[in-house]
Amino acid sequence: MTxxxxxxxxxxxxxxxxxxxxxxxxxxxxxxxxxxxxxxIQQAAIGGNVQAxxxxxxxxxxxxxxxxxxxxxxxxxxxxxxxxxxxxxxIANYPRRVLxxxxxxLPWTVGLLLTTTxxxxxxxxxLGAFLGWPRSPKFLQFLMPPLLALxxxxxxxxxxxxxxxxxxxxxxxxxxxxxTAGSFPALTPAFIGNVLSHSVLPxxxxxxxxxxxxxxxxxxxxxxxQGEDYVTYADAKxxxxxxxxxxxxxxxxxxxxxxxxxxxLGQLISGAVLVEVIFSYPGIGxxxxxxIRGSDFYLVQGIVFILIVAIGVxxxxxxxxxxxxxxxxxxxxx
Amino acid sequence: xxxxxxxxxxxxxxxxxGGRQEAxxxxxxxxxxxxxxxxxxxxxxxxxxxxxVGYLTVDPSEASPLSVRSLQPPSADLPFGSxxxxxxxxxxxxxxxxxxxxxxxxxxxxxxxxxxxxxxVAGYYGGHVDNVIKAIxxxxxxxxxxxxxxxxxxxxxxxxxxxxxxxxxxxxxxxYPARTIRSQVxxxxxxxxxxxxxxxxxxxxxxxxxxxxxxxxxxLGASLVGSVSAAVLASIGLEVLGLGPFEAPTLGMTLYWVxxxxxxxxxxxxxxxxxxxxxxxxxxxxxxxxxxxxxVANPRVRNRV
Numbered sequence: 033m034t035x036x037x038x039x040x041x042x043x044x045x046x047x048x049x050x051x052x053x054x055x056x057x058x059x060x061x062x063x064x065x066x067x068x069x070x071x072x073i074q075q076a077a078i079g080g081n082v083q084a085x086x087x088x089x090x091x092x093x094x095x096x097x098x099x100x101x102x103x104x105x106x107x108x109x110x111x112x113x114x115x116x117x118x119x120x121x122x123i124a125n126y127p128r129r130v131l132x133x134x135x136x137x138l139p140w141t142v143g144l145l146l147t148t149t150x151x152x153x154x155x156x157x158x159l160g161a162f163l164g165w166p167r168s169p170k171f172l173q174f175l176m177p178p179l180l181a182l183x184x185x186x187x188x189x190x191x192x193x194x195x196x197x198x199x200x201x202x203x204x205x206x207x208x209x210x211x212t213a214g215s216f217p218a219l220t221p222a223f224i225g226n227v228l229s230h231s232v233l234p235x236x237x238x239x240x241x242x243x244x245x246x247x248x249x250x251x252x253x254x255x256x257x258q259g260e261d262y263v264t265y266a267d268a269k270x271x272x273x274x275x276x277x278x279x280x281x282x283x284x285x286x287x288x289x290x291x292x293x294x295x296x297l298g299q300l301i302s303g304a305v306l307v308e309v310i311f312s313y314p315g316i317g318x319x320x321x322x323x324i325r326g327s328d329f330y331l332v333q334g335i336v337f338i339l340i341v342a343i344g345v346x347x348x349x350x351x352x353x354x355x356x357x358x359x360x361x362x363x364x365x366x
Numbered sequence: 367x368x369x370x371x372x373x374x375x376x377x378x379x380x381x382x383x384g385g386r387q388e389a390x391x392x393x394x395x396x397x398x399x400x401x402x403x404x405x406x407x408x409x410x411x412x413x414x415x416x417x418x419v420g421y422l423t424v425d426p427s428e429a430s431p432l433s434v435r436s437l438q439p440p441s442a443d444l445p446f447g448s449x450x451x452x453x454x455x456x457x458x459x460x461x462x463x464x465x466x467x468x469x470x471x472x473x474x475x476x477x478x479x480x481x482x483x484x485x486x487v488a489g490y491y492g493g494h495v496d497n498v499i500k501a502i503x504x505x506x507x508x509x510x511x512x513x514x515x516x517x518x519x520x521x522x523x524x525x526x527x528x529x530x531x532x533x534x535x536x537x538x539x540x541x542y543p544a545r546t547i548r549s550q551v552x553x554x555x556x557x558x559x560x561x562x563x564x565x566x567x568x569x570x571x572x573x574x575x576x577x578x579x580x581x582x583x584x585x586l587g588a589s590l591v592g593s594v595s596a597a598v599l600a601s602i603g604l605e606v607l608g609l610g611p612f613e614a615p616t617l618g619m620t621l622y623w624v625x626x627x628x629x630x631x632x633x634x635x636x637x638x639x640x641x642x643x644x645x646x647x648x649x650x651x652x653x654x655x656x657x658x659x660x661x662v663a664n665p666r667v668r669n670r671v
Contacts, residue, residue, distance in 0.1 A: 048508050055509075059517045184653035185646050186599055188606065192621075192638060196630050207631055295507065302512035306606055310625060324520065324607055332520060336513045347508055 038352065045348040052340035053114040056333045057107055119334035124326035130334040133319060138338070140210055141315035144231060145304055148238040149297075155239075156246025157289055161282050163247060164254030167273055183244030188306035191237035195310070199233060206230050210314035234311045238304060242296075249292060253285035260284075290357055294350040297343050403658025409651030413463060413644065420460030428454035429461040429615040440636050447636035449620075450627050458615040459640050465528055466617040467648075469601045472532035474594035477539025481593075482586060484544045486574045489551025496548075503545050511538040512603050519609030527611050531604065535597045542596070543589045550585055554578055588659035595652040602645065617641050 113120070119130035162168040163176065182190070199207045211217065211226045257263055258281065266276045308317030316335055323331035397404050428434060431451035440447045446455035488499040518534050519526055526534060554560060555578075563577050604610055605618025606625060620641045624630070629637040 044505070048505055051505060052509065055514060056517065059514070060521060180653070181646075181650050184595075184649040186602070186649070189642055189645055192624075192630060192642060196635065196638075200631055200633070302510045302600075302603060305512065306603055309606065320516070321607055324516065324609065327520070329520065332516065336517060339513060340509050343508060343510065 037355070041348055041351045044351075045344045048344040048347075049341055050111075052337050052344075053111050054107075056114075056337055057110050060329070060333075061103075114337060119337070120330050122323075122328055122331045124323070124328040124331070130330050133331065134316065134334055134338055137314060137316045137319045140313060141304065141308065141317065142342075144234060144238075144308075144313065144315060145300065148235045148242070149293075149300060152239045152242040153246055153289070153293060156243040157250045157286075159243065160247035160250025160252075161254050161277070161285065164251035164258075165277055165281065166258070167277075179244040179247055181244075182241055183248060185241060186306070187237050187241050187303040188310045190241055191234065191307050191310045194233050194237050205233050208312040230313075234307050234313050237307055238300075241303075242300075245296075246289065250285055250289055253288055254281050257281045257284050287357060290350065290354060294347050297346050301339055301343060400658050400661055402654040402661070406651045406654025406656075406658055409647050410655065413647055413651065416644075417460055417463050420456065424454065424457045424460055426457055426461050428457040433457075437634060446640050447634075449623060449629075449634075449637050451623070453615065455620075455637065455640060458620055459617075459644060462615045462617050462620060462641075463644055463648075465614055466598060466601065469528060469532040469535065469616070470594040470598035472529075473536035473539050473597035473601070474590055476533075476536030477593045477597065478543045478586060478590045479540075481540035481543030482547050482589075484540065485547035485551055486578065488544075489548040490555060490570060490574055490578065499544065500548070503541050503548075506538075506541045507545065511541075512600060514538060515600060515604055516607065516609065519604055519607075522609075526604070526609060528614050528616065531601055531611060532597075535600045535604075538600075539593050539597050543593055547582070547586070547589060550582055551578060554581060582663075584659060584663035588656050588663050591652055591656040591659060595649060595656065598648065598652075617645055621645075 117131060119134070122128050122130050122133060125133070159172075159175070159179075163172055195207060199205045206212070206229060210230050211223065212230075215223060215226060217223060263276060263280050266280050271280075304315075305317035305320060307313070308315045309321045312318055316339065320332065320335050322328075323335065431453055434444060434448045434452055434454045436448055436450050436452040438444050438448045444454055444456065446459060448454055449458070484499050484503075488496040515534060515538065522530065560573060560577050563573050568576070601610070601616075602618035602621065605616060606621050608622060608626075610616065610619050610622060612619070621638070624638040624641070627634075627637075
């Protein structure tokens, strides 16, 4: 049965990846013409734009895609390219390859998102658990209104305020970027410190907003578990408050929180893209923003594809972890 | 969204003996016990009031570039100052707020309408239809909508217009309502009165329209508010990325120009404070109303927030 479950989830993952590739291929072609070819010809017409290799590129694409062959043949070739993570060349930065540009930016985004997501999930969950538990200190309740308000605001909006207050007015942190311009990336303590101080504000704007959401969800779950018979029973049995809180209430409330983690990932990526743009953080979001402004179609397609695949992987991993957390659902579901 | 409260009242007081006045009193009393709904509605009303008063006190055409001197800090003439391209920022907020709301409302209605229809069909009939719809929704929800919207937005050379934007955002807004409403329909289907309706020979469409729909109205209301909020967020995201309507002074486009001209590090605070305040009030208001309506729709989650 276990193999069945894993196979099913993996199938789902493959469907997501295939869908991402297909959407990437067909959406831009809805109008009937091939925007890539159009863009290349348009740029060739402008000339002068330091596009030395453009003629090569047009020739290469014609040969590679067979732009005059039937659509389905182009589609097959495209999917084969995607499966090999071959995203071709950047249009605005020829002859740089799209994959290299993404590879440079991806560690920044993954680092930022992984730390902020896990951090706010843990802290927000703990906070919510205490907020929902009747025996925790009363002063905690004062945290609710600010948490509520922060939770409703988009990441980048808070980011703008943080830039102004903490970076522009108080000068505590750098205004933008991933490290001081001109400094040489290396694994030295000085450079790592530099990177960290640049990451504080983007991270803070994601963490402050998402903590509220996690806390609210956890609080609601804890309040619900209090009405459950097994909590009443544990209480009647004379178990210590701490034990009931951790083993009965929190353990059960943890499940929906984990499910939500998978769902939130998608929105998180979208939100984080804008945070990076606001802070000029050298991650995927900023590359995407520049690609959009430069009409760099291949770069945009590559980023969209990579991000969707990354989310697919994360969802798949969570799906596999989920039965470990909840023995009840196990792998039974066919 | 305001229509949801009387529905609750009607459920709670089935006899309606006291007539309208008593119902109004009961509604007021309930609103007092549901502070999120009250505060949220007040936030949204305040925005509405701002727009109405704004249209009476400022010439909307000053929201376009080159209508006033550029980069003026707030003064008696220009209460919110002006931006680098010479827009009167007060006029921009007055014109932009309803534009952004229009995108959100249109996309939200499209999303909930489409999502609810699919959810009713999937949840009520079950079987293969349900499996197909559920699979599509599950896969669709995994893919971040903003990325798909970006691909579509790239097609429009001069940026999307306000109406195109609403349509495009709405085209993806049905996934989440479809999932949540479907699970509500499935629980409701098991109730006694639905079973009785079916046993007494009511057909599927009739059961959906006459039994399920009225009982889910408050829930649909909460769902609509959530969708509007998500649609506004998506549209602002697209606009900040530079895929929005360049000729329209929406809230998101204002933020795009703020970012484009680095208004923050140049110290032009009056340029970015108004849109941030308006957007924050809008999102907090919508969120509180959604939470409040959730309580109306599902009394078991009362005191959740």
